[in-house]
Amino acid sequence: MANIRLVTGANGHLGNNLVRELLEQGETVRAGVRNANNTIQFDGLDCQLIEADMLDQTSMEKALEGVDVLYHVAAVFKHWAKDPETEIVQANIQGTEIVLSAAAKANVKKVVYVSSVAAIGHDGSLLTEESWNDDISNPYYRSKIESEKRAWELAKQYNLWMVAVLPSAMVGPNIDRLTDTMQFIENIRTGALAINPSFFFNFVDPRDVAKGMIAASEKGKSGERYILANDRSSSLEDIINAAESIALKVQKPPVVPKWLLYVLSGLMGFGSKLTGKPAELISSQVSMFFNVKQEYNISKARTELGYNPKSSHDALVETFKYLEQR
Secondary structure (H helix, E strand, C coil), X not given: CCCEEEXXXXXXXXXXXXXXXXXXXXXXXXXXXXXXXXXXXXXXXCCEEEECCCCCHHHHHHHCCCCCEEEECCCCCCCCCCCHHHHHHHHHHHHHHHHHHHHHHCCCCEEEEECCHHHXXXXXXXXXXXXXXXXXXXXHHHHHHHHHHHHHHHHHHHCCCEEEEEECEECCCCCCCCCHHHHHHHHHHHCCCCCECCECECEECHHXXXXXXXXXXXXXXXXXXXXXXXCCCECHHXXXXXXXXXXXXXXXXXXXXXXXXXXXXXXXXXXXXXXXXCCCCCHHHHHHHECCCCEECCHHHHHHHCCCCCCHHHHHHHHHHHHHHC
């Protein structure tokens, strides 16, 4: 009987690219989604679509029946919510608890747990897998830090074979709904970005992350973390250069000082409370990202997994081409 590989969050940006890469490698894939009627992302893909809600113990146990390798990709990915503690932090922690409990019950052989470089943090220096972020001001970052720590506790408790992969900001194809990261790139493409916030991002193609995840399940060592990021971070100027390299005409918004970003984030936050619509900028993002490069040492993943991502420039070029055709 073929080994079955379950991908949770299979209609998300990373999850869908992972499903495609697994199928490309000839694997038997079970694509876990919250709504099995939403099939757009799976047109032409020879995989089993199954309901797998990370916050529903019953659906997770059913989805994991007979599964050999679990790739737990599903997570809440947003920086703003009306109730961030409940909607972001506790949702991701509870999802981790339910999924790993179900994996243990199903006697899954291997678990590849998707964390994030958010759990490592960034301070301008070259950080490694040994680092842990101690800045919990941003709810999404806090959710990834606490969820991964909880995952390690449960892996030990349940005696699970588990590795954690920590991707950086993903840009690339095969996306249904734009993530915050992809929306930022789209805003640059369309001229909707009014200001240059002086943020740096470490961009990586989700297809390269998917390859790294599969390698982690095959070559990784249980109990280890693997950073799946790029060699360097990108400024807004770098992003614009990538766009201009394929003859896209994009605006270069003005740089604004940090104090003004705090004022703007405060006004947006107040407006969001009134309207219920997500704030485009929050104060924790200003404090974390302003003029701070996101640099990571990816030599461990290169050496142990054979991880070899395309450059951030090339990933951005392909992303702009994809968005132009979308």
